[in-house]
Amino acid sequence: MRDDKTDLLSLGPVALRTVVGDFLREQKEPAYRADQLAKWVYGGEARNIPQMTDLPRGLRDALGERFVLIEPEIEQVSRSEDGTSKHLWRLVDGELVESVLIPTRDRLTLCISSQAGCAMGCTFCATGWSGFARHLSAGEIVAQYRASRRWAAAEGQRAISNIVYMGMGEPLSNPAAVMTSLTTLNQGYGVGARRITVSTVGVVPGILKLAQRPEQFRLAVSLHSPDSELRQKLIPLEKRHPLPELIEALRAFNAAGGKRITFEYTMIRDVNDDPALAARLAALAAGLQAFVNLIPFNPIPYRDWQPSTPQRIRSFQKVLQDRGVGTAIREPRGQDIDAACGQLRTRAMGEKALPVVDGDGRRRSD
Numbered sequence: 001m002r003d004d005k006t007d008l009l010s011l012g013p014v015a016l017r018t019v020v021g022d023f024l025r026e027q028k029e030p031a032y033r034a035d036q037l038a039k040w041v042y043g044g045e046a047r048n049i050p051q052m053t054d055l056p057r058g059l060r061d062a063l064g065e066r067f068v069l070i071e072p073e074i075e076q077v078s079r080s081e082d083g084t085s086k087h088l089w090r091l092v093d094g095e096l097v098e099s100v101l102i103p104t105r106d107r108l109t110l111c112i113s114s115q116a117g118c119a120m121g122c123t124f125c126a127t128g129w130s131g132f133a134r135h136l137s138a139g140e141i142v143a144q145y146r147a148s149r150r151w152a153a154a155e156g157q158r159a160i161s162n163i164v165y166m167g168m169g170e171p172l173s174n175p176a177a178v179m180t181s182l183t184t185l186n187q188g189y190g191v192g193a194r195r196i197t198v199s200t201v202g203v204v205p206g207i208l209k210l211a212q213r214p215e216q217f218r219l220a221v222s223l224h225s226p227d228s229e230l231r232q233k234l235i236p237l238e239k240r241h242p243l244p245e246l247i248e249a250l251r252a253f254n255a256a257g258g259k260r261i262t263f264e265y266t267m268i269r270d271v272n273d274d275p276a277l278a279a280r281l282a283a284l285a286a287g288l289q290a291f292v293n294l295i296p297f298n299p300i301p302y303r304d305w306q307p308s309t310p311q312r313i314r315s316f317q318k319v320l321q322d323r324g325v326g327t328a329i330r331e332p333r334g335q336d337i338d339a340a341c342g343q344l345r346t347r348a349m350g351e352k353a354l355p356v357v358d359g360d361g362r363r364r365s366d
């Protein structure tokens, strides 16, 4: 059974050395085998233990009794005309998660999932509507990078330069696995901490945990409104961790030094795009030296909301700029392949995932 075996990708780099080191001693194998194994794990070429071909066969068999290296299976790959590609991965228990590769002029960014589904229920988000299935393990998070890296290389694409936790799920609701995966991506695979961004809707305890880390991982906060009442309508978590508490946590994050905060602001027509909100957002952002990304809303099947018009987005941006706040308008990427958060999975799950919605857009439990 796979269940009682240790997943090599779920162990952090230090634990990998210790656990495998102990195992090698038990097996009376030389200690340098641990280096060989780590090379296979972080070099990323072996898809499983039998493929670690410079380890003696007997040792591979013994390792296979105790350990497993699990990569997800490719359920579907979609390619956008703009070069963006999206993987739908099938996990060992059949759950589906997505990751997206986004090439830009000088980068290749990988967007990864941290949960199958999401429990946060944000009203503008397809993943939120699809509900929560389960947390991903550290190994399942790391494996998206490992498998995508190999896939990109085979496609002749450049190396993955940046990783964002902006796929499905709320990473800071799954802190244990996410924290281990951050260490592995940084120390094991050598992706610079400043090239890794964790995106959260505002899970305060998780933000404080991330603040304590010595590495300079970046933090993106999905703000979407500087007004608590409006934010509650978009993000149910606002009730549990309201803006003043969130802002305080972000101050602590800044105070920890050398870290950078970005606000993500999804612009929904006539919902949160009033320039008066931009002025309040500017005050929040300026106080935290945060950069603001303005993202046109990507329509979802569950609400009839539309993206703000380009003109409206530009005037919103001007208010921010006039107040000295750094800001960018993020182009939607991969729209032809539903590359926005959660949409492909929802489609693949079919009608099952469609919730019943009543008049004011709230989900009913039946």
Ligand code: SAH
Residues within 6 Å of the ligand: 124, 125, 126, 165, 166, 167, 168, 169, 170, 171, 199, 200, 201, 220, 221, 222, 264, 266, 295, 296, 297, 298, 299, 300, 340, 341
């Ligand atoms: N749960 C985390 C990370 C995953 S969501 C978070 O919410 O931050 C990644 C980003 O996609 C978030 O900024 C989220 O607000 C945004 N997003 C979700 N649905 C969207 C949609 N329909 N259109 C545009 N952006 C969306």
Ligand code: SF4
Residues within 6 Å of the ligand: 118, 119, 120, 121, 122, 125, 126, 127, 128, 129, 167, 168, 169, 170, 201, 222, 341
């Ligand atoms: Fe979850 Fe983020 Fe979607 Fe909200 S926006 S439902 S937190 S994935």
